[in-house]
Amino acid sequence: MSRELRLRIISGIILAGVVLAATWYGGxxxxxxxxxxxxxxxxxxxxxxxxxxxxxxxxxxxxxxxxxxxxxxxxxxxxxxxxxxxxxxxxxxxxxxxxxxxxxxxxxxxxxxxxxxxxxxxxDDDLRGFVLMLFIFATVWATDIFAYFVGRAIKGPKLAPRISPGKTWSGAIGGAIAAVIAGTAVVWSFFSAEGLWIPVLALLLSICSQIGDLFESFVKRRFTVKDSSHLIPGHGGVMDRVDGLIFACFAAFLLAIVISLTMSGETMSLGGVLLGV
The missing domain is CATH 1.20.1480 (hypothetical protein mp506/mpn330, domain 1)
Structure with missing residues (x-):
């Protein structure tokens, strides 16, 4: 194992630990x-x-x-x-x-x-908010991981060659399928949700996550920058790690607002609105 890969793994584990701990404690x-x-x-x-x-x-x-x-x-x-x-x-x-x-x-x-x-x-500060955050993490992380490995294994037509030459349609589809499975598994581990809403929501957020990844690639290519910074050893910058998460959170937030406006006077957290529980 190379020094760079070892550094990447260690910093990734530390980052994941900090993020998950903060998510657990909330507030x-x-x-x-x-x-x-x-x-x-x-x-x-x-x-x-x-x-x-x-x-x-x-x-x-x-x-x-x-x-x-x-x-x-x-x-x-x-x-x-x-x-x-x-x-x-x-x-x-x-x-x-x-x-x-x-x-x-x-x-x-x-x-x-x-x-x-x-x-x-x-x-937020309730269980639904905790589960919704885990749900978004699961969809985004599953999208990133499986898009990379499926894309490398199958290859095929490029998704957006002018913006990010390494991304393929096979990777995008593989990442989306993995996101649906991972996100649905997280929600169903806490709540007995029925219907297709959770899988559909996971698919939507996976697509938004990939758009966010492409958007950051576009910005970096526009200014001929490889990494957003060197703040995270082995990973580049914060934007390099959260680009997909940002767009997924934007989509979830805006979707929750739209759904809330259609509800007749009932006040719920974003987690309750989006997860339907």
Whole structure:
């Protein structure tokens, strides 16, 4: 076993342990994790897109917004954090339009800020939130792992050769099938869910996860960057590890909001809404 592979395995185990422990404890522990991921994602985004060099004033605004969102996330003030996100994205968009600067600024604030908010909101503090978070982890991780191994074994037509030459349709399909199995198994381990909703939801989040992976590949290719950073030994950066998770969380959060709007006055957590339990 090479030194690089050994380092990758060790750091991966440590990361998984920290994430799962924070997910288990929930509450402040997980909100700290969510806030930290949001801040690190913005750091890597601003570094990749060179916001500190292209637009230092705008980048300072972005950092202020992310710090406020992280603080609201830690305090459990989801409504306030969403309001801050909307305000700072709007201000950044106006600044960019007036000064003809980079549109990567409002994009980064939105991407990183919503990452922290959705992670915290999905986990919440009840059993349903815990199961929903495990469900999303299972679908995303199963997608990543099996897309890699199935793609290498079967090969075949490329999924998006201009964005990520290594990804294949066989890998994408294999990852999606694995995600459905893994995600459904997690939910059925806790609740006796009936019907096809959970498998369909797992398939949807798997697709969103793969879109998120392709999106980050597009951003890195646009700026000719191999890794989002070198913060994680053997793995690259935080964005390299959570790109699929981010889009899956975005999709779950927005879907839960849409479903909630159709419910007649009943208040439920995101986990209760999405899992139907």
């Amino acid at each position: 402040l522990s997980f909100r700290v994790l969510a806030a930290a991921i949001g801040l690190l994602v913005y750091y890597e985004w601003s570094t990749i897109t060179d916001l500190h060099g292209r637009d230092p004033q705008g980048n300072a605004l972005g950092w202020l917004g992310l710090v406020l969102i992280a603080g609201a996330t830690l305090a459990g003030e989801s409504v306030y954090s969403l309001e801050v996100l909307v305000v700072f994205v709007a201000i950044a968009a106006v600044m960019v339009a007036m000064r003809r600067k980079s549109w990567w600024l409002p994009g980064g604030i939105f991407y990183a800020g919503l990452t922290a908010i959705t992670l915290a909101e999905i986990r």
